[in-house]
Amino acid sequence: MTKKDDDQVNRLERARSIGLARYMLIREAADQTLTGRQRGALVRALAGTPHTDPDGRTVWLTRWTLDRWIGEWRRGGFDALIPSTRQSQPRTPPEVFELATALKKENPSRSAAQVRRILSAQHGWAPDERTLQRMFVRTGLTALRSPVEPAVFGRFEADRPNEMWTGDALHGPRIEGRKTYLFAFVDDHSRAVVGHRWGFAEDTVRLAAALRPALAARGVPNYVYVDNGSAFVDSWLLRACAKLGIKLVHSQPGRPQGRGKIERFFRTVNGEFTVEIASGDGEPGRQVTSLAEMNRLFTAWVEGVYHRRTHSETGMAPLARWMAGAPFPVPAPADLAEAFRWSEHRVVTKTALVSLHGNRYQVDPLLAGRRVELVFDPFDLTFLQVRSEGHDAGTALPFQINRHSHPKARPEVPAEEPKPTTGIDYLALIDHAHSSELADKVNYSALGWEMPTPTVDLTTE
Incomplete structure (x- = not known):
C-alpha cells in the first residue's frame, strides 16, 4: 500500500472517530420519545458547556450545529454523522504559518488570538483564530491548559432498569497455572448482573463474550458506563454501541465517580465466590480445572444466591427489581450480529x-x-x-488465505502442539560470521593505534 493510500485510510479512520464523537454527544437529545421542549432544553445545555473533540481540544458547539447533527442522524443513521474525507488545498500561505509558529515558539505564552493580532499588524491580514489554534495543537505548540473538572456523580442511581449498565473487569484466581479475568455488567437501578464472562485474557474478545449475550437476553440499555481500559476503548465497542443506539460513556481517568456499584459487586464476588476457589495446590477450596467449570459455577452463584438476596441499599432482590421494569425489547439476531x-x-x-x-x-x-x-x-x-x-x-x-482469525481474536485455549522448529539459530550464525570477519582484519589495538571511527552526517539521515 502506498503512502497516499495510507493517508486516505488514516483520514477515513479519523472521520469515523469524529462521527462516533458526534453520535455520543447527541444520542440523548436525539431520543424520539422526547418532546420538542425537552429536546430544546437538552440541546441548550449541550451548547452551553465545553466539550472535548477527538483531538483532545476543548470546543463549543452552537445549537444550529447540534440540531443539524440530530437531523442527519435521524435521516441517515450513524453513517450520516461521518464527515467527508475530501481535503481541499489550504488557503493560508505556508509562510504565514511559519511566521505564526516562530511567534509562538518565541513566546509560548502567546495565545492564538495574540499571534493573530501580531500577524495582522505585520501584514495587514491574518488567518482566523481557530485556524491558528488548530495548527498549534497539530504541531504540539499548545500551551499547557488546566484540566477540565470532571463531572461528579455523587450518589446517583438510574431511574429505571436498563437505563444504564456499568461494566468493568476483575482479576481472578489462577486456573491450570493461568490467570483469569471476569468481565461483568451491572444494571445501575437494580444492581442485577446483566452479563458476565470469565476468561484467560482482558481483551476485546472476552469483553464481547460477556456483553453480547447480555444484550440478547436482557435488552439494550440507554447507556453503558465503563473505564478507560484498553478493551473498553477499542473501536469495535464504539461501533457496536453506535449500531445498537447505545451511548458509551467513559469515566475520567483518576476520577471513578459513579463506579461504586460494580466495585461493591466485585468485593462481594471476592468475598463469597473467588474465596471458595483454590488458587494453587494444597490450598483450601474447590479445584477448578477449566473455564467452562468456572463460568458454570459463577452463573449458579449469581442466579441462585446474589440475584435472590435482598440488596442492602435497594431493599429488594436485584433480579426482582430488574424484572419490575420488564418486558424489555431485545435486538433482532441479525442486528446484534451486525453490531458485533x-x-x-x-x-x-x-x-x-x-x-x-x-x-x-x-x-x-x-x-x-x-x-x-x-x-x-x-x-x-x-x-x-x-x-x-x-x-x-x-x-x-x-x-x-494465510490466517483464519484476526490477530486480536486469540482463543481461550492455545494450541497444544508446539510449532515445528528447524534447530537453526540464525542470530548465532550471523554472530559467528561477524566474529570471523573481524578476526581477519588488522588488530589496531595490538599496534597501539585507535580504531578509526566513521563520521556520520546526521543531517542527511
Whole structure:
C-alpha cells in the first residue's frame, strides 16, 4: 500500500472517530420519545458547556450545529454523522504559518488570538483564530491548559432498569497455572448482573463474550458506563454501541465517580465466590480445572444466591427489581450480529484485490482504486462483506488465505502442539560470521593505534 493510500485510510479512520464523537454527544437529545421542549432544553445545555473533540481540544458547539447533527442522524443513521474525507488545498500561505509558529515558539505564552493580532499588524491580514489554534495543537505548540473538572456523580442511581449498565473487569484466581479475568455488567437501578464472562485474557474478545449475550437476553440499555481500559476503548465497542443506539460513556481517568456499584459487586464476588476457589495446590477450596467449570459455577452463584438476596441499599432482590421494569425489547439476531462484527478500511488495488492481515481477497472490479469498508467476524476471515460509501458492495472472495482469525481474536485455549522448529539459530550464525570477519582484519589495538571511527552526517539521515 502506498503512502497516499495510507493517508486516505488514516483520514477515513479519523472521520469515523469524529462521527462516533458526534453520535455520543447527541444520542440523548436525539431520543424520539422526547418532546420538542425537552429536546430544546437538552440541546441548550449541550451548547452551553465545553466539550472535548477527538483531538483532545476543548470546543463549543452552537445549537444550529447540534440540531443539524440530530437531523442527519435521524435521516441517515450513524453513517450520516461521518464527515467527508475530501481535503481541499489550504488557503493560508505556508509562510504565514511559519511566521505564526516562530511567534509562538518565541513566546509560548502567546495565545492564538495574540499571534493573530501580531500577524495582522505585520501584514495587514491574518488567518482566523481557530485556524491558528488548530495548527498549534497539530504541531504540539499548545500551551499547557488546566484540566477540565470532571463531572461528579455523587450518589446517583438510574431511574429505571436498563437505563444504564456499568461494566468493568476483575482479576481472578489462577486456573491450570493461568490467570483469569471476569468481565461483568451491572444494571445501575437494580444492581442485577446483566452479563458476565470469565476468561484467560482482558481483551476485546472476552469483553464481547460477556456483553453480547447480555444484550440478547436482557435488552439494550440507554447507556453503558465503563473505564478507560484498553478493551473498553477499542473501536469495535464504539461501533457496536453506535449500531445498537447505545451511548458509551467513559469515566475520567483518576476520577471513578459513579463506579461504586460494580466495585461493591466485585468485593462481594471476592468475598463469597473467588474465596471458595483454590488458587494453587494444597490450598483450601474447590479445584477448578477449566473455564467452562468456572463460568458454570459463577452463573449458579449469581442466579441462585446474589440475584435472590435482598440488596442492602435497594431493599429488594436485584433480579426482582430488574424484572419490575420488564418486558424489555431485545435486538433482532441479525442486528446484534451486525453490531458485533469488526470492520477495517482498505484501498482496492488496480487488480481489484484488497489485503487484510496477510490475506488477499478479490472484490468487484468496479471498486478498483476506491476506499472500502471490510466487515467480518474476527474468528472467521474467510468471509468478508464489502461496503463502499455506506452501501453494500457484495462479498470479498478469498484469493490467498494465510490466517483464519484476526490477530486480536486469540482463543481461550492455545494450541497444544508446539510449532515445528528447524534447530537453526540464525542470530548465532550471523554472530559467528561477524566474529570471523573481524578476526581477519588488522588488530589496531595490538599496534597501539585507535580504531578509526566513521563520521556520520546526521543531517542527511
